[in-house]
Amino acid sequence: MAHQTTTRVGEPFDRTLMEQLMKRRMFYTPSFEIYGGVKGLYDYGPAGCALQANIVDLWRKHFILEEDMLEVDCTSLTPHEVLKTSGHVDKFADWMCKDPKTGDFFRADHLVEGALEARLKGDKEARGQKVEEKEEDPKKKKKKGPKSTAVKLEDTVVQEYEEVLAKIDNYSGDELALLIQKYGIKNPETGGDLEPPTSFNLMFQTTIGPGSALPGYLRPETAQGQFLNFAKLLEFNQQSMPFASASIGKSFRNEISPRSGLLRVREFLMAEIEHFVDPQGGKKHPRFDDVKHIELALLNRDTQLEGKTTVDRISIGKAVETKLVDNETLGYFLARIHLFLNKIGVDPNKVRFRQHMANEMAHYAADCWDAELLTSYGWIECVGCADRSAYDLSVHMKKTSQPLMVRAIRKEPLKVEEWQIDIDKKKFGPLFKKDAKTVETAIEQLSQDLREKLNLDLQKEGKIEIDVPGVGGGKVELQKGVVEIERRTRVENTREYIPNVIEPSFGIGRILYSLIEHCFWTRKGDEARGVLSFPPPIAPTKVLLVPLSSSPYFHPHLQSLSRKLRTLAISCRVDDSSASIGKRYARNDELGTPLGITVDFQTVKDSTVTLRDRDSTSQVRSSEDEILKAIKGLVEGVETWDDVRNRLPAFEGQEVD
The missing domain is CATH 3.30.930.10 (Bira Bifunctional Protein; Domain 2)
Structure with a gap:
C-alpha cells in the first residue's frame, strides 16, 4: 500500500x-x-x-x-x-558531433533538442508566457557565445519544432545532420560550427589478461x-x-x-x-x-x-x-x-x-x-x-553450435512426411577420410526441396553433386550406394524451439533520482529546508529516536527502543543533540525519515511514547509495543498513517522550533 x-x-x-x-x-x-x-x-x-x-x-x-x-x-x-x-x-552507438576548433564533443540528438527547446522557450517569453528554467551546471564557466533572446516565432515554426522534438528519438545520423544544417545549430557554448554526426560506440574496451590476446569490454x-x-x-x-x-x-x-x-x-x-x-x-x-x-x-x-x-x-x-x-x-x-x-x-x-x-x-x-x-x-x-x-x-546458438533451445513433449504426436538421406558409413568413411564429418554435415543441412531434386538425379544419373565449401573444389560427388534418398514418414513426440x-x-x-524529485517539497514558512516524502519501505532511515532533553532517565528507554527496532530489522538513529525537537525533526525530514519517536518524562512513568508522521507532522501516543507494531506495519507497507491515526490516540504538543 x-x-x-x-x-x-x-x-x-x-x-x-x-x-x-x-x-x-x-x-x-x-x-x-x-x-x-x-x-x-x-x-x-x-x-x-x-x-x-x-x-x-x-x-x-x-x-x-x-x-x-x-x-x-x-x-x-x-x-x-x-x-x-x-x-x-556494430550497433551499440550514438550519433556524435565534434567542434573542430575546441575539440568538444556533443550528442547530435541532444544538440537539436537543446537548440529547439531554447527557441521555443524564447517564443514563450516573447508571448509573455511563463516558462520553467532548464538545467544549468553551476560549476561550468559560461563561454562567450550567442546570447539567448526572446524571439516570437511563427505559429507554423512552433508547430514544426514541436513535431521534430516529438520524433527526436527516431532520426538517423543523416537526418540529424540535415536538421543541424537546416536550423543552423552551432556549438551551444561557443557558437562555433560543428562537423557532421558520426557514429560512436558506447562500450568501454579493454583486454582480458596480459597483452592484448583477448579483447573485451565492460x-x-x-x-x-x-x-x-x-x-x-x-x-x-x-x-x-x-x-x-x-x-x-x-x-x-x-x-x-x-x-x-x-x-x-x-x-x-x-x-x-x-x-x-x-x-x-x-x-x-x-x-x-x-x-x-x-x-x-x-x-x-x-x-x-x-x-x-x-x-x-x-x-x-x-x-x-x-x-x-x-x-x-x-x-x-x-x-x-x-x-x-x-x-x-x-x-x-x-x-x-x-x-x-x-x-x-x-x-x-x-x-x-x-x-x-x-x-x-x-x-x-x-x-x-x-x-x-x-x-x-538464436545468434549465440548459431555462433557456438550450443543447443540454446527447449525440447517440449507434444500433446499429440506429429507425423512429418520428408525426404531422408541414408549414408553407407562403410563406404563413406574411406571415401572422404578426414573430410567425412564436413561432408556429412553438409548433407544433413540440405533442404527438403533440394533433397527431392537430388533423389531424381540419383535415380536418373546414378550419382549426385552437392556443395561442400572447403572440400576439394567446393563440390563433392556422391554415387548411388554411398547414399540413398527416400521419402518416409517420421513421428515427432517432442518439439524443439528457441524461446522468445x-x-x-x-x-x-x-529511478532513484526521479523518485527524489517526486518526493521533494518544502513546508510553508520553511522554504529553505526541504522534505523528502519517501514511503517508509524505501526510506534510508525509518525511525528517528528523540529524547525530550539530555536527562539520563531517558537513556534506558532509548536503548530499549533502538534494540527492539533493530531486532525487527528497522533502521533507526538517535538524535540527542541540544537543538530543539522541531529542528531535530526538520533535519531528519531532509533525509526522508518518515517516523519519529519522542521519549519524554511521561515515558519514564508509564512507558508510553509519541509517534510522529513526517509529512503531516501529526502525532499519536501509545505503549511502546503498540507504537512498534504500528511502525512495523508502516515499514512493511501494509498500513498507512491514516490507519495508525484512526486506531491510536492523537497527541498534541512537543514539536517546537
Missing part, C-alpha cells in the same frame, strides 16, 4: 534547493571531486546507499520473489566475441550473461517453461556528453529480467487476468509520428486486445512495472509508457515500451520493456 503524502508547497519545483540538499546530506556526490571530478561518475553517500539498497530490496521482492524468478550474478567483463555476436560491437547491460546461461537455467528449472531469470549489477556506457546528474552517467546499476516464453502460444501469461484491469498512460508510436505527445489512458487488457501492446506477457510486465513504481513512491501523475518508434528500436526488439518519469529535466526513460523475440539465443524473450530493464539510478 503506497504511503500517502500531504499537499506539497513550494511550486514551481526548485531543483537548485534539492541539489543543495543532496550534496549537504551526501545522498550522492561527484566522484574524484578533490581531483576536479570526472563527468558522468558519481559516488553514493550513506543516505543514497540506503535508499538504493531499499529500492533494490523492494524490486527483488516485487519481481524475483513474487514471480519466482531465477537470479544470477554474471561477470562485468565480456569477451569481444560475445558482444560481436550479440550485435553490440558490459553495457546485464542481459548477455543470462542468455549464455540459458541452458543451465532451463535445466535448473527442470526443463519447465515459461520461466524468468533476473540479474542486478553494474553496467558501463561511455556516454558522449554526460549531463543531468544521475540521469546520464557512465557507470550505473541495472536490474534486468529475461522472461523466456514459447512463441507458439501467442506469448500469453498465466497471471495476465490479475493485472488486465490496470490503467496505464500510453504514448504510442503513431501519435509520436504525428508530432504529438498525447497519451491514451487505457487498461492494459484493452491495450493487448487491440494489439496496441503486442502480447499478454509484454502487457503483464508493463502493468507490473507500473505497480512497482507506485509502490516505491513515484508520482502516478508523472508516469507514462512510450512506445519506441521504428528507427529507435533496439536491433533485437520486436516491440518496446519505455516507462518514463517526468522530472525537471523533462520525461526521462527509467525502465525499458522490450520483446527481444528469439534474437539473442520479454525483457524489462530498470535503470536504478534514474
Whole structure:
C-alpha cells in the first residue's frame, strides 16, 4: 500500500534547493571531486546507499520473489566475441558531433533538442508566457557565445519544432545532420560550427589478461550473461517453461556528453529480467487476468509520428486486445512495472509508457515500451520493456553450435512426411577420410526441396553433386550406394524451439533520482529546508529516536527502543543533540525519515511514547509495543498513517522550533 503524502508547497519545483540538499546530506556526490571530478561518475553517500539498497530490496521482492524468478550474478567483463555476436560491437552507438576548433564533443540528438527547446522557450517569453528554467551546471564557466533572446516565432515554426522534438528519438545520423544544417545549430557554448554526426560506440574496451590476446569490454547491460546461461537455467528449472531469470549489477556506457546528474552517467546499476516464453502460444501469461484491469498512460508510436505527445489512458487488457501492446506477457510486465513504481513512491501523475518508434528500436526488439518519469529535466526513460523475440539465443546458438533451445513433449504426436538421406558409413568413411564429418554435415543441412531434386538425379544419373565449401573444389560427388534418398514418414513426440524473450530493464539510478524529485517539497514558512516524502519501505532511515532533553532517565528507554527496532530489522538513529525537537525533526525530514519517536518524562512513568508522521507532522501516543507494531506495519507497507491515526490516540504538543 503506497504511503500517502500531504499537499506539497513550494511550486514551481526548485531543483537548485534539492541539489543543495543532496550534496549537504551526501545522498550522492561527484566522484574524484578533490581531483576536479570526472563527468558522468558519481559516488553514493550513506543516505543514497540506503535508499538504493531499499529500492533494490523492494524490486527483488516485487519481481524475483513474487514471480519466482531465477537470479544470477554474471561477470562485468565480456569477451569481444560475445558482444560481436550479440550485435553490440556494430550497433551499440550514438550519433556524435565534434567542434573542430575546441575539440568538444556533443550528442547530435541532444544538440537539436537543446537548440529547439531554447527557441521555443524564447517564443514563450516573447508571448509573455511563463516558462520553467532548464538545467544549468553551476560549476561550468559560461563561454562567450550567442546570447539567448526572446524571439516570437511563427505559429507554423512552433508547430514544426514541436513535431521534430516529438520524433527526436527516431532520426538517423543523416537526418540529424540535415536538421543541424537546416536550423543552423552551432556549438551551444561557443557558437562555433560543428562537423557532421558520426557514429560512436558506447562500450568501454579493454583486454582480458596480459597483452592484448583477448579483447573485451565492460558490459553495457546485464542481459548477455543470462542468455549464455540459458541452458543451465532451463535445466535448473527442470526443463519447465515459461520461466524468468533476473540479474542486478553494474553496467558501463561511455556516454558522449554526460549531463543531468544521475540521469546520464557512465557507470550505473541495472536490474534486468529475461522472461523466456514459447512463441507458439501467442506469448500469453498465466497471471495476465490479475493485472488486465490496470490503467496505464500510453504514448504510442503513431501519435509520436504525428508530432504529438498525447497519451491514451487505457487498461492494459484493452491495450493487448487491440494489439496496441503486442502480447499478454509484454502487457503483464508493463502493468507490473507500473505497480512497482507506485509502490516505491513515484508520482502516478508523472508516469507514462512510450512506445519506441521504428528507427529507435533496439536491433533485437520486436516491440518496446519505455516507462518514463517526468522530472525537471523533462520525461526521462527509467525502465525499458522490450520483446527481444528469439534474437539473442538464436545468434549465440548459431555462433557456438550450443543447443540454446527447449525440447517440449507434444500433446499429440506429429507425423512429418520428408525426404531422408541414408549414408553407407562403410563406404563413406574411406571415401572422404578426414573430410567425412564436413561432408556429412553438409548433407544433413540440405533442404527438403533440394533433397527431392537430388533423389531424381540419383535415380536418373546414378550419382549426385552437392556443395561442400572447403572440400576439394567446393563440390563433392556422391554415387548411388554411398547414399540413398527416400521419402518416409517420421513421428515427432517432442518439439524443439528457441524461446522468445520479454525483457524489462530498470535503470536504478534514474529511478532513484526521479523518485527524489517526486518526493521533494518544502513546508510553508520553511522554504529553505526541504522534505523528502519517501514511503517508509524505501526510506534510508525509518525511525528517528528523540529524547525530550539530555536527562539520563531517558537513556534506558532509548536503548530499549533502538534494540527492539533493530531486532525487527528497522533502521533507526538517535538524535540527542541540544537543538530543539522541531529542528531535530526538520533535519531528519531532509533525509526522508518518515517516523519519529519522542521519549519524554511521561515515558519514564508509564512507558508510553509519541509517534510522529513526517509529512503531516501529526502525532499519536501509545505503549511502546503498540507504537512498534504500528511502525512495523508502516515499514512493511501494509498500513498507512491514516490507519495508525484512526486506531491510536492523537497527541498534541512537543514539536517546537
